[in-house]
Amino acid sequence: MCRLASLLALPVFSVWLGHEVKAEGFLATQSLTLRALYSRATRQPDGTLQLELQGAVELLYGGRSLRTERLQVDTAQARVRGETPFELIAPEGHLRGQRLEYFYEQRRGRFSQVEAILYPLAGSEGRVSDSGAGRHSSRYLSPTTHPPPLRLWAQEMAGDLQQFEAQRVRATVCERDPPDFTVEAERVRLLGGERLRLFNARLRWKGRTLLRLPTLTLRLRERRETLELPTPTYSPDTGLGARYQWELPLGERALLALHGAFYGHAVPETRLALAVALTGDMPTLMEPELSQRLEASTLYNLRITPDRERTALHERTTTLRIEHASNIRPLLGREAHLRVSRPFEIALSTGFALGEGAGGLTLRVGKMREHTPTQRRLALEAEWLQPLMHRPFELNLHLWASHVRYESNQRLDWLRPQIEISYQPSERFRLMLGYAFAQTTGSTPFVVDRPVARNELALRGEGQWGNLRLGALLKYDLNRQQLYDVQLLLGWRQHCIEPFLYWRREPSVLLMGVSLTGLP
CATH class of the missing domain: 2.60.450 (lipopolysaccharide transport protein A fold)
Known part of the structure; x- marks a missing residue:
């Protein structure tokens, strides 16, 4: 030296x-x-x-x-x-x-x-x-x-x-060389390591252009990415329709999101939100109602994976959100005819962690209506996921809680603890069992704020056999001794993409879509 x-x-x-x-x-x-x-x-x-x-x-x-x-x-x-x-x-x-x-x-x-x-x-x-x-x-x-x-x-x-920002780009999740499926674009922006925004995008399969889009967003979470395109839906109440979700980044920390749906026999839905990240790289957008976030948990929705749920909790950033929504139908909610409108709402949400546990806290202030007159509403909501054991199986405690006050002087308190047991004997098969009970005090003028207080068992199983992926979720009400929810998922993985069908018995829902899994 x-x-x-x-x-x-x-x-x-x-x-x-x-x-x-x-x-x-x-x-x-x-x-x-x-x-x-x-x-x-x-x-x-x-x-x-x-x-x-x-x-x-x-x-x-x-x-x-x-x-x-x-x-x-x-x-x-x-x-x-x-x-x-x-x-x-x-x-x-x-x-x-x-x-x-x-x-x-x-x-x-x-x-x-x-x-x-x-x-x-x-x-x-x-x-x-x-x-x-x-x-x-x-x-x-x-x-x-x-x-x-x-x-x-x-x-x-x-x-x-x-x-980063890149010019003349080709992207794929395929391991095959050359890849079967690619996305090409004239310009690409990656924001916060999470959202890949493509401009003048072309979806190509084995060298053939399948679709051209002016803009496209790929989400780089959980199973790598989800292609955001209108998703066909069907229910007896609304007929055939499609749900859509478009997001426009505004600088490095702000996001303008337009979500909604249009139907053949029902009034369309619209949700417009402006979110600004106060900490972290990108704002966290989530379902406004706590009951809807509960419906988006692993033992309530077969389309949500445990990895995706944990990632969402640990990656939650402090976000300020301003929102306007009209005629929103909670797609996986209990009330098929329910429509929720929020003329104006402002919310502040943040995530926090303690040891292996992680959770979030949200304060929401605004106006809301269903089939009732518009009322001012203030809500404080919390969620927490605490791992208790990792071997030979995973044992978690999952808590949801909320306190809501209304212009009519009504108030509602809700607490729901859930024990989750997960067993994965191999990489391609997983079983989950959950037990939960809910306690509710007070009253509310809104159905969407009225979670059912039931003692329930949930059983979830999913596996992959060759290219075929199957999943099932059963939920049983112990008090009424009733199997009140059945969900099925069928997917066919071909190298880089997976067409899938999702069905839920009550309310009756059928979803069709394509996901990019990146799995061989």
Whole structure:
């Protein structure tokens, strides 16, 4: 090791140069490590230090590793430049390309002719890695512990693997080479490591264009992604229709969402929401009513997976939401004829964690009506999921609670604890059993705020046999001794996509759609 401290001494840095270079700022919390077979240092006229590294070059900083054959380093601007093939490895994934200009302290840069691999979000199962530049925790899983990640090719990219904008892009979750299914776009934006927004998108199957869309959003959660397209629905009350969901990012922390449905024999639904993240990268959008969020839990809705439910709780950000909704029909609610309107509502929601447990708290103020006059309404709602045991089976305690006050001086308190047991003998089969009871005090003028207080058992089973995926959910009322809910899910996985059918007996619902699973 050659030490040239007298030549390279800087007011803020102490630098050791040779086969390994370490620059550690006295005022910073991160350290820079550079490794190379050959290196040369040059003092610029303005006094800054320029390093030229060649041969097996590696840069380590902030849990990220950059590898290439030739690199120019500007320590004053914390910037590196390279014209040779490179690989950037980060907790979110890794990036390969031909040219780069990278600001390692800001974790952003400009890259050309790139191939990116984005790891799935891990939720509560964050991994700990040691890259040589210090240990760090991550909310991402490597491909060895999760379904295959998203692969993306782009001509130009600006940003980082957590948030970027790219030009002339091709993306897929297929492991096959060449992939059967791809999405191509002229421009792509990744926001908060979660939403991939594509402009002028083309969906291609085995080289053939199936559909062209002006904009498209892919969600990078749980089973990698869900394609947001109008979903056909049918019920005897509304006839054939379709549900839609469009989201427009406004900057880096705001989101404008338009949700709703149109039917052949019923009034359409509309929900318009503006959400701003006060913490985190992206706002958290969820069902406004606590009863609807209960309906979106694992032992109430067969389409929700345990991984997705845990991820949603652990990744919840502090969000301010303003909403207008008219004639909303809770699709999976108990009352098939119920329509809910909220002329105006403002809500503040936040997530929190304690040990292995995670939950959320929401304060909502606004106006609401059903088939009754409009009333002002204030609600405080909480949800908590606490793991109790992991082996030989999983045992969790899941709590829901709410306190609601109305303009008519009525008030309602609701508490629902649930014990969940999950057993997974193999990767392709899972059983869940749950017991829950609810306590309600007070009264409410709204049906949507009136959860049924019942003692109930729930049994959920799902498995995969070859390309076929089957799931069933049964719910039994212990007091009435009645099987009051049956749900079935049928899916056929073909490499990268899965057409599926979902049926619920009461209320009668049939959903048809296509999901991108990324599973072989």
